[in-house]
Amino acid sequence: MSPDSFRNVWTIAKRELTGYFNSPVAYVFIVIFLLLNGFFTFMLGGFFERGEANLNSFFTWHPWLYLFLVPAAGMRLWAEERRVGTLELLLTMPIAPWEAIVGKFAACWAFLALALALTFPVVFTVGFLGAPDFGTILAGYVGSLLLAGAYLAVTVMTSALTRNQVISFILSVVICFFLILCGWEPVTNLLVRWAPDWFVNTVAAFSVMPHFAGFQRGVVDLRDLVFFGSVMVFSLFSTSVILRSLRGA
Amino acid sequence: MITVENLVKEFGPKKAVNNVTFSVQRGEILGFLGPNGAGKSTTMRMITGFFPPTSGRVAVGGHDLAEDPIAAKKLIGYLPESAPCYSDMTVAGFLGFAAEMRGLRGAARDAAIEKAVGLCFLRDVLHQSVDTLSKGYRHRTCFAQSILHDPDVLVLDEPTDGLDPNQKHEVRQLIKRMGEKKAIIFSTHILEEVEAVCSRAIIIDRGTVVANGTPAELKARSEVAGSVSLRVQGVAVDVVRSKLGGLMVAGRVHANATGPSVTARIFPRDKSVNGELAKAVAELTAKEAWHFDELHTEEGRLDEVFRAITLPDTVQAKEA
Ligand SMILES: Nc1ncnc2c1ncn2[C@@H]1O[C@H](COP(=O)(O)OP(=O)(O)O)[C@@H](O)[C@H]1O
Numbered sequence: 001m002s003p004d005s006f007r008n009v010w011t012i013a014k015r016e017l018t019g020y021f022n023s024p025v026a027y028v029f030i031v032i033f034l035l036l037n038g039f040f041t042f043m044l045g046g047f048f049e050r051g052e053a054n055l056n057s058f059f060t061w062h063p064w065l066y067l068f069l070v071p072a073a074g075m076r077l078w079a080e081e082r083r084v085g086t087l088e089l090l091l092t093m094p095i096a097p098w099e100a101i102v103g104k105f106a107a108c109w110a111f112l113a114l115a116l117a118l119t120f121p122v123v124f125t126v127g128f129l130g131a132p133d134f135g136t137i138l139a140g141y142v143g144s145l146l147l148a149g150a151y152l153a154v155t156v157m158t159s160a161l162t163r164n165q166v167i168s169f170i171l172s173v174v175i176c177f178f179l180i181l182c183g184w185e186p187v188t189n190l191l192v193r194w195a196p197d198w199f200v201n202t203v204a205a206f207s208v209m210p211h212f213a214g215f216q217r218g219v220v221d222l223r224d225l226v227f228f229g230s231v232m233v234f235s236l237f238s239t240s241v242i243l244r245s246l247r248g249a
Numbered sequence: 250m251i252t253v254e255n256l257v258k259e260f261g262p263k264k265a266v267n268n269v270t271f272s273v274q275r276g277e278i279l280g281f282l283g284p285n286g287a288g289k290s291t292t293m294r295m296i297t298g299f300f301p302p303t304s305g306r307v308a309v310g311g312h313d314l315a316e317d318p319i320a321a322k323k324l325i326g327y328l329p330e331s332a333p334c335y336s337d338m339t340v341a342g343f344l345g346f347a348a349e350m351r352g353l354r355g356a357a358r359d360a361a362i363e364k365a366v367g368l369c370f371l372r373d374v375l376h377q378s379v380d381t382l383s384k385g386y387r388h389r390t391c392f393a394q395s396i397l398h399d400p401d402v403l404v405l406d407e408p409t410d411g412l413d414p415n416q417k418h419e420v421r422q423l424i425k426r427m428g429e430k431k432a433i434i435f436s437t438h439i440l441e442e443v444e445a446v447c448s449r450a451i452i453i454d455r456g457t458v459v460a461n462g463t464p465a466e467l468k469a470r471s472e473v474a475g476s477v478s479l480r481v482q483g484v485a486v487d488v489v490r491s492k493l494g495g496l497m498v499a500g501r502v503h504a505n506a507t508g509p510s511v512t513a514r515i516f517p518r519d520k521s522v523n524g525e526l527a528k529a530v531a532e533l534t535a536k537e538a539w540h541f542d543e544l545h546t547e548e549g550r551l552d553e554v555f556r557a558i559t560l561p562d563t564v565q566a567k568e569a
Pocket residue numbers: 249260265283284285286287288289290291292
């Protein structure tokens with residue numbers, strides 16, 4: 001990446017983040033994120049009842065939590081540019097379109113990372129109550145961040161498809177839901193009853209669930225990294241194709 | 250600075266721009282005229298690299314928009330039609346962002362913003378959020394964004410749309426001043442604006458260029474251009490009509506009585522000798538000792554030319 005590209009990506013990301021924090025949306029989002037995390041971990045996850053010194057009851061819920069929160073955070077990224085017409089301004093600036101795509105994605109991902117980082121009290125809690133493996137916890141956080149990134153990339157793509165944020169939200173929830181279901185155990189257990197193994201395995205390979213599971217066990221597998229990386233690259237590349245076709249009509 | 254060759258843009262089966270060719274030099278202000286939906290904005294979007302053309306070529310400062318878009322875009326300042334701004338920022342924040350996108354940093358950035366803010370009268374609203382601005386201010390904020398980097402080429406899509414008369418005047422003056430050193434192209438449907446600001450005008454209708462010339466040349470295409478208007482007092486209409494009709498250089502003559510005076514319009518027999526006509530009419534009034542209180546040669550009217558060449562169907566229907 002040339003220094004110019006890096007600067008352009010940074011300028012766009014900075015603008016996007018300033019935009020977030022200039023409106024109450026960012027603060028509302030973070031508060032809701034933390035409240036829901038607490039609710040799932042301690043109420044539904046039975047954090048205390050389990051009596052284990054780990055964060056499984058915390059991370060287990062992330063695929064479901066992100067299913068709605070990540071599309072909510074990212075739905076405006078391109079849809080709003082299209083609705084207001086600033087897309088025309090942005091794409092006639094002397095930058096490459098991919099720089100704008102990556103800049104926006106990076107800004108929103110950094111914002112999600114911040115929200116995730118603010119869950120640190122749960123780490124203190126588990127550290128105070130027992131002797132957890134902090135390596136496993138770190139791996140869990142890495143996996144969670146990658147999961148959020150994958151969902152976000154999908155949202156960036158759906159956001160470029162429409163000028164309506166609600167449509168963009170619904171489309172990304174549907175796609176992310178599919179990415180969960182196709183490898184979620186209750187569904188694969190159903191599938192194996194009537195489909196051959198190779199088919200079930202192929203479908204499941206597209207799912208975020210098996211790839212996310214490794215991180216929760218503290219295993220950082222290259223294949224899982226490649227999977228999340230591919231989802232992001234593919235979605236962002238699709239975004240650039242969509243943006244180009246918009247202008248080509 | 251701007252070269253447009255055989256530009257075509259199709260939206261599905263519809264040709265929004267059809268084989269448009271023109272060029273703009275430094276120091277020129279080109280007015281882009283045409284009725285709504287004529288293809289003005291679409292052409293500008295191709296010049297600024299927002300739309301790739303279906304066919305044809307655009308070059309800005311020698312850089313082909315298709316081959317080296319970034320080099321071309323660096324030279325362009327662009328005010329899109331609806332003057333879009335990021336509404337979740339302050340005016341200063343928005344201009345800061347635009348300056349950084351143009352590669353301006355630190356002191357150069359601050360100086361550029363300072364200058365643009367002065368030129369566009371934005372000082373009062375600098376720290377106000379864009380979404381609380383009135384339309385005129387938002388428009389000028391987007392305008393300021395387009396001149397931040399002192400571009401060689403300015404593309405302005407309806408730069409005075411939605412402004413009050415004072416602001417319109419200010420913006421026209423600004424365009425005129427900047428036009429001395431830049432190549433400017435701006436679209437409008439206000440004809441007086443073209444006369445006040447442009448060194449050249451192009452009229453576009455249904456995607457095609459139908460006229461290209463200086464405002465004076467375009468006006469000369471008007472039906473009344475070169476005719477002489479005369480108002481005399483205390484003479485009978487018939488007398489005025491027959492005497493004027495008797496002039497060697499005169500063609501058609503229209504004369505009507507309005508109260509005590511008679512208004513006449515004399516068309517030249519041959520358009521190329523229209524200087525002669527006014528002289529002949531003046532000599533006639535002197536010889537007949539008519540008391541006249543108006544005598545002048547018509548330059549032609551741009552709105553008439555505009556209507557005649559952009560709506561030929563209705564004009565023909567009226568004449569028939
Ligand atoms: N993105 C688009 N998709 C489809 N048709 C379009 C698009 N943009 C413009 N048009 C059509 O192209 C024609 C020219 O539009 P435009 O360039 O905006 O005209 P003007 O700016 O002269 O009013 C119009 O008929 C318009 O409906």
